[in-house]
Amino acid sequence: MKQIHALIIVFFLSCSSSQDCPENINILPMYGMNSGVKKCKEQLQIDKDFIEECDKYFKSRDEAFTRHLNEAWAYFYKKDYDNSMKRFNQAWLLDSTNADVYWGFGNILGMQLKFEESLIYFNKSIKLNSKNAKVWLSLGTSYAQIFVKTNDTKWLNQAIDSFKKSANLDNKNVEAYSQLTASYTYFMKKDSALKYLKITDKLDPNAINPDVRKLLLKK
Template sequence: MYGKVKKCPGQIETDNTFIKSTQHDFKSRKEAAEYFVNRAWGYYYHNKPDTAMMRFNQAWLLDSLNAGAYWGFANLTGQQGKFKESLPLFDRSIALDSLNANVWESASNSYGQLFSNTRQVEYLNTAIKYLRKSVALKPSARAYAALTAAYTYFAHKDSAIKYLKITDSLDKNAINPQVRKLINSNR
């Protein structure tokens, strides 16, 4: 989306040249977009956010309905500490592909950070809602651990204990020791 800045003629020409260059290597723009999303994630996980953003933008240029591009934009925006700004990008990704458990989990991180910064309970409730959606789609120790930690903010720890047991059944090392200590001190 290139920062939503109006492009000059030279940038538009560069975009058109790029799009044309992908026609030789891919059957469709959609396929090319998937390729660039996958490359972007590689850069993201190797802590090269500028290159990751460039690749996500290339994917978006090829297919503006690619859910992975929006997910990438959202993660990179959240990584910059712009949690509120990341939410519409997560929402767009979810609207395009509501069955990706990882997007729901990633979005919950932004809501969790907003709760941490503001202590507004609606952010915590939304983080929990998104984590529950994530584990319903694809159970993972990491998501259950986040759900367990989220429930520790409530006075009654019944849900935290419930999700601690589920997390432990998947991976006992997934729970932060501080979260475990907090839950066990209230029993």
């Protein structure tokens, strides 16, 4: 696989100097396709060569996809978001119908504080697989961050809806419950906030922000 990655890097460097080839598109989700970026002939050939190499070195396309997806997440958790995006893009080339690729795109954009853009990819992921509690949690987190930026409560309402869906899919999802507690505390809906606080504390009493707890339990 090191030979494959080296080959891809060489190809990108060789065509980056071409005036007709958009640069650095491998660190954009879907190579910038959603932003109207069009690959040049050299880049399209790179894609073809990459897939052919994968078909040669892996037993199946699924195995190649899984390998690149796992590498993408490994880089993500190391906070190496450029290399993570490159691997997610390669995984996307191998299977553009897999929901986890779009979740990965959205997570990287979220870490880059591009919350509005991240919504596009979380929703793509949910459209393909609406049963992943973690994607709903990620979607809710982006909605909540947009609320923090805009102070428009419509975003907080959407965050609450997403957190509820996450919790409904996974009743051990402590982060979803803690986010619901915080959200209802902001809205001063004490009964709802206390309901989710109780659930959160049963799962992990350290999950609630001390400031949220103090505000909620204040007489």
